[in-house]
Amino acid sequence: MEEIDRRIVALLAADGRMSFTDLAKETGLSVSAVHQRVRRLEKRGVIKGYAALVDFDEVGLPLTAFVSIKPIDPAAADDAPDRLRHLAAIESCHSVAGDESYILKVRVGSPRDLEELLNQIRAAANVSTRTTVVLSTPFDYRPPAV
Amino acid sequence: MEEIDRRIVALLAADGRMSFTDLAKETGLSVSAVHQRVRRLEKRGVIKGYAALVDFDEVGLPLTAFVSIKPIDPAAADDAPDRLRHLAAIESCHSVAGDESYILKVRVGSPRDLEELLNQIRAAANVSTRTTVVLSTPFDYRPPAV
DNA sequence: TCTGAAATGTATACGTT
DNA sequence: AACGTATACATTTCAGA
Numbered sequence: 066m067e068e069i070d071r072r073i074v075a076l077l078a079a080d081g082r083m084s085f086t087d088l089a090k091e092t093g094l095s096v097s098a099v100h101q102r103v104r105r106l107e108k109r110g111v112i113k114g115y116a117a118l119v120d121f122d123e124v125g126l127p128l129t130a131f132v133s134i135k136p137i138d139p140a141a142a143d144d145a146p147d148r149l150r151h152l153a154a155i156e157s158c159h160s161v162a163g164d165e166s167y168i169l170k171v172r173v174g175s176p177r178d179l180e181e182l183l184n185q186i187r188a189a190a191n192v193s194t195r196t197t198v199v200l201s202t203p204f205d206y207r208p209p210a211v
Numbered sequence: 212m213e214e215i216d217r218r219i220v221a222l223l224a225a226d227g228r229m230s231f232t233d234l235a236k237e238t239g240l241s242v243s244a245v246h247q248r249v250r251r252l253e254k255r256g257v258i259k260g261y262a263a264l265v266d267f268d269e270v271g272l273p274l275t276a277f278v279s280i281k282p283i284d285p286a287a288a289d290d291a292p293d294r295l296r297h298l299a300a301i302e303s304c305h306s307v308a309g310d311e312s313y314i315l316k317v318r319v320g321s322p323r324d325l326e327e328l329l330n331q332i333r334a335a336a337n338v339s340t341r342t343t344v345v346l347s348t349p350f351d352y353r354p355p356a357v
Numbered sequence: 358t359c360t361g362a363a364a365t366g367t368a369t370a371c372g373t374t
Numbered sequence: 375a376a377c378g379t380a381t382a383c384a385t386t387t388c389a390g391a
Contacts (some may be wrong), residue, residue, distance in 0.1 A: 074265055081227045081261035098376050111269040115227035116262055119220055123257040124357045146349030153356035162344045172355060198308045203292030208262060209318060210299035211270045241360055
């Protein structure tokens with residue numbers, strides 16, 4: 066990818082609502098040229114979307130945890146992501162190298178909600194779970210240095 | 212927090228560039244009422260910012276990993292986050308319960324870059340590291356169901 | 358905290374280079 | 375690819391309820 070496109074991506078990753086006017090100033094292009102480039106980056110999937118970054122404590126989801134999962138039956142088909150997608154408390158699902166097969170990041174309101182979620186995960190995907198509770202988050206969602 | 216504010220937060224978490232006009236339609240408020248609420252949510256820190264979601268494969272950062280760290284000297288002051296913040300490849304830093312003290316999520320271009328980053332982490336924070344490489348990401352950055 | 362209207366600023370389509 | 379212009383649309387501010 067080319068220099069100006071990288072710059073546009075970096076600027077929007079850091080401020081997803083930056084106006085085309087400001088992007089034009091930062092890149093030295095005209096507003097319409099920037100506009101074209103952003104639309105092309107969206108269409109090509111380089112920019113997959115935009116999100117507001119939310120303070121989870123403020124919206125009733127103060128408990129974050131990492132949940133590593135391992136199949137109970139290693140011979141069974143591995144469709145865990147499809148079986149877990151409907152659980153909205155799971156923010157992300159990464160397939161990983163190592164002893165376990167996936168690492169999930171989950172957000173819930175309370176330890177009780179976490180307990181219930183773990184039961185749902187185990188039942189839905191036929192897996193065992195290992196949970197690491199997050200105590201605090203010094204930083205998160207930092208934009209990539211593209 | 213109140214019903215309409217929750218809805219606004221959920222809508223912006225799912226589409227960070229949604230216009231005030233559309234937010235007004237979705238919530239049944241006037242444009243200026245929505246506008247006021249969004250500004251208030253931003254000011255109160257419920258909405259911490261906005262980000263474009265980037266395809267990391269497309270911007271030259273195809274390798275993601277989780278790095279768990281543990282202090283070499285357990286008696287030393289624990290200022291690892293401050294010592295690691297300057298490393299842009301670290302997207303997030305969570306203090307966790309369990310055997311290790313922090314879990315970092317990192318993005319790099321290649322195994323060689325990962326090796327170098329791990330050396331920087333160990334040197335900067337005087338920690339040992341345990342790295343779990345991400346093979347694929349079935350889903351990520353899902354908006355919270357506020 | 359809301360509304361509606363006015364003023365300003367931005368997004369987008371289109372024609373041109 | 376990029377630019378400039380014209381128009382449509384969105385944001386922002388403000389007075390008043």
